[in-house]
Amino acid sequence: xxxxxxxxxxxxxxxxxxxxxxxxxxxxxxxxxxxxxxxxxxxxxxxxxxxxxxxxxxxxxxxxxxxxxxxxxxxxxxxxxxxxxxxx
Numbered sequence: 838x839x840x841x842x843x844x845x846x847x848x849x850x851x852x853x854x855x856x857x858x859x860x861x862x863x864x865x866x867x868x869x870x871x872x873x874x875x876x877x878x879x880x881x882x883x884x885x886x887x888x889x890x891x892x893x894x895x896x897x898x899x900x901x902x903x904x905x906x907x908x909x910x911x912x913x914x915x916x917x918x919x920x921x922x923x924x925x
Contacts, residue, residue, distance in 0.1 A: 843873070847880040855884055859891040863898065870895060870902045878909040885914070889922045 844851060862870050872888075874880075880888075888904060895902035904923060906914070914923050 843877050845876060845878050847874070847877050847884045849881045849883050852881070852883045852887060856887050859887065863891065863894055863900065863902075868900050870900060871905060872902065873905045874910060875905045875907050878907060879913065880910060882917075885917070885919060885923070889919065892923065 843855075847855065859872070862872070872891075892902050892904075906924070911920075911924065914920055
């Protein structure tokens, strides 16, 4: 799953591919990782949990991971109370 391949609706069926993509990105020697989800307007809770886990893994590895989000997905994340885990 390349950055341009993230679907508009990131559903449970995409969880394995999302996990594999994030794992690959975290394995690279880059200190800063940007995941472009700007075209994704909806994400399942499973996919959001994978993003949270990736952010935690990046912090543990002394890396910075940021998620480029659009307004609709940002609003959903805030409504779920996950903004501290994903946005900040």
